[in-house]
Amino acid sequence: MTPGARAAAAIDVLEAVLAGRPAEVALTNWGRANRYAGSGDRAAVRDIVFDVLRCRRSLAVRGGGEGARALVLGWARERGQEALFDGQGHAPAPPRATEARAEPAGLAALDCPDWLEGPLRAGLGDGFAAVMAAMRQRAPVFLRVNPLRATQGAAIAALAADGVEAVAHPLAASALEVRAGARRVQQGRAYAEGMVELQDAASQAVVEMLPLRDGMAVLDLCAGGGGKTLAMAGRARLRLSAHDADPRRMADLPARAERAGVQVRLVERPEGAGPWDLVLTDVPCSGSGSWRRDPEGKWALTPAKLEALLEVQAGIMDRAAALLPADGVLGYATCSMIEAENQGQVRAFLDRHAGWELLAQRAFTPLEGGDGFFGAVLRRKMG
Secondary structure, eight states, X not given: OOHHHHHHHHHHHHHHHHTTOOHHHHHHHHHHHOTTOOHHHHHHHHHHHHHHHHTHHHHHHHHTSSSHHHHHHHHHHHTTOGGGOSOSTTSOOOOOTTSOOOOOOHHHHTTOOGGGHHHHHHHHGGGHHHHHHHTTSOOOEEEEEOTTTOOHHHHHHHHHHTTOEEEEOTTOTTEEEEEEOGGGGGGSHHXXXXXXXXXXXXXXXXXXXXXXXXXXXXXXXXXXXXXXXHHHHTTSOOEEEEOOSXXXXXXXXXXXXXXXXXXXXXXSOGGGTOOOSEEEEEOOOOOGGGTXXXXXHHXXXXXXXXXXXXXXXXXXXXXXXXXXXXXXXXXXXXXXXXGGGTHHHHHHHHHHOTTEEEEEEEEEOGGGSSOOEEEEEEEEOOO
């Protein structure tokens, strides 16, 4: 496919996305309907689609409209590639008079919805503009070294043999940043043998905040695919259990645990499966810290949805607290940069529950390299 044809294909995919279809589904459907497109073409179209979704508001200004064609035109103009719209072959038709170019300003230039400025500023403070500008870019690819399978040096060497260039990243002791060959990671020996797992560096740093020690009984209450479950297993010899409100999310966890050399018990009802020394709650959240990876979430979030999430988060924290004895530890994590979901939830929890103390909390932003994340560690006091 020519570059112009790839731009036209991205327009087709984005039309489906704007009609309500998830981007990954729309891309898969397009690939199945266009078997002639090679892997390089599919990757290029995917990149355009996600570049557009990350910067949807500013590109609408540059492209002169909010439809799929205008968004891709804005994408091309931002890169100095308006010539892709020449109508030759399968390329999009040339720009029309109604598709006038303008330069975005203010929140539009930062690709921030108006209503989210206040909630995000509350969490980011003076870093708001810099962080939102960073969120317009693609996220780096990070790996977590599994110390049960390899040292950091051995993992880097094995990845190099797989055609993947990776270097240590300072945000977490286990973190590697992939500099080249990211699409080869899951086809390589290092991944197949459990030396590395895909996991954001800030996510790893949140796990490093937890006071884990050998012999602890630990529950990952919102385990999902089990990324943090396996990260905890790499830090100490634990009696690990995992639970999720939707058990289907944990479907791959047993195979991932076997590859990593870890034992994890899946539990349906945590209330009857304890006692626990530590419960981690990686709660459902706005996902604002991971909008570089899931940009659709930025535009789908509403004040009502955020309010509903706050209620769910508080309920999960209360549930976790009931599972813990005196001196038990509660870990709280979000992939959010919104203060109400982070420090605000911690304050509200301490107001609701006497006899608890805050041991540590930290907010991570993309300016440190990884996604936006928040972690807090609380403990039920003795006596």
